[in-house]
Amino acid sequence: MDAALDQSPHRRGLLVTALAPVIPQILGSWFNIWYNHIIVDPLLVTAELKVRFLQTVIAYNLLVYPLAIAAWIWLVFSVRPSFTALLAGQAVDPEKLDLTRRRVIHLPWSGALISGVSWLLCIPVFLLALASVGHPLGTPLLRHLPISFLVSAFISVTQSFFLIELASHWGLFPVFFRGARPDQMKRIYPLSLRGRGLMWAISAGICPIGSLMMLDFAPPSPAGHPVWFAAFVGTIGIAFGLCSAVLISRLVAQPVDQLRAAAQAVAEGRLDVEVPLKRADEFGALIGEFNRMVVELREKERLRQTFGLHVGRKAAAQILARDPGLSGTEQIITVMFVDIRSFTARAANRSPEKIVAVLNEFLRAMVHVVEEHHSGMINKFLGDGLLALFGAGIASPSHADEALHAARGMLTHLQELNLRLTERGEEMLCIGIGIHTGPAIVGSIGSPERLEFTAIGNTVNLASRIESLTKVVGETIVLSEATRAALQKPAALKELPPQLVKGLDKPVQVWAVAD
Secondary structure, eight states, X not given: OOHHHHHOTTTTHHHHHHHXXXXXXXXXXXXXXXXXXXXXXXXXXXXXXXXXXXXXXXXXXXXXXXXXXXXXXXXXXXTHHHHHHXXXXXXXXXXXXXHHHHXXXXXXXXXXXXXXXXXXXXXXXXXXXXHTTOSOOXXXXXXXXXXXXXXXXXXXXXXXXXXXXXXXXXXXHXXXXXXXXXXXXXXXXXXXXXXXXXXXXXXXXXXXXXXXXXXXXXOOOSSSOHHHHXXXXXXXXXXHHHHHHHHHHHHHHHHHHHHHHHHHHHHTXXXXXXXXXXXXXXXXXXXXXXXXXXXXXXXXXXXXXXHHHHHOHHHHHHHHHSOSSSEEXXXXXEEEEEEETTHHHHHHTSOHHHHHHHHHHHHHHHHIIIIIIXXXXXXXEOSSEEEEXXXXXXXXXXXXXXXXXXXXXXXXXHHHHHHHHHHTXXXXXXXXXXXXXXXXXXXXXXXXXXXXXXXXXXXXXXXXXXXXXXXXXXXXXXXXXXXXXXXXXXXXXXXXXXXXXXXXXXXXXXXXXXX
């Protein structure tokens, strides 16, 4: 046998499914033999009837039941070629696979049909065989003989259906529906949840109650006490009704338990879950849609994380929290521009790989300071610099303080980076930081096909001009009068002479961080 087949936990699925009806048939036969021995046999009033009954039993068991067994075995093992190929990882013709999958789904119905026909055919066969003797058949015999076969058929058919279904779900569905959904097959007729309730009612209600009613209407048998016999029949019916209830509860409780556990995992944020159970009924559809939902959630989470990497986690959160479109709101924010000085000249004398590596190392440290420690938002990278926003979408009166503290933190991390660059024999980096506070429109701009989340307005423009002033005044951190006035806590600052900036008629009052 193929190695892949040996390693499969379901390689015995065909055998288990084929043997599933054995116990229900044995129990049904046991009840039938007992009933015929206690009730029917005394009603065979002549030796000819007893002999004909025994001959019919032997002939029926040698002819009909072997045919029924052969039909069932052929039906189950007709799917074996596809089963073996799928276990070995081999391709199967799509049309053949489609036909085989439908046959697997319908195995419980096929088993119940074969069992039901085999048992119910006994009624006309035995009555005709006994009538051929020529002796009149009494009314008690005409009533009790069908009862024996009807109750045995109820027992065998219902229990066989559920056991075949359980066996095929365990051993066949994981193989035949690997990567496919059985509930989406065409021209299939799985037992619905309502059908299970009806079948349970037949097994738990109609079997015992119907048997007792038939016994009540049937003439009494010469053998046995009718009250004790009725109690025994009722007990047998109730017992098998409970067995049906146990089987149905397993068929219903298992998918419910798995769905509940998976839903709890999703609620806890674990999106790697999947309900492996394959079903062709309503539970199969529910499980399939749940798994599809989890896959979509997983994909959306991946896109959200990727989106956050490109626009920043906080910007992504704001974009996803509002309806997409061209929109924005006016907010009082603090804007920070950071630029690496003389980076263009530095890049001209080094390979692109080294320049990109240094730039990524620098930006990684700056993002960490702004977003992880000071509640800021890196809005965009500007080649050799960046634009950071503080207070955008966050109702915090201390966004100016956070921006100033972030600027100081940037210098601390820049010193650490310069030490590493010096150890590698590379030139140190110098930066300029400009900070300004004021109103700006924060939101999405662009076109319906391409949006960008950013801040626009004079506040952003002036912050950029103030960053350019760092080269003029010879300071690393320069902030506007508006930012100084917005500080909630005292800071060591020094006033600089008013500076002219492009686009403004009057000089701008600026401040620098005192050493």
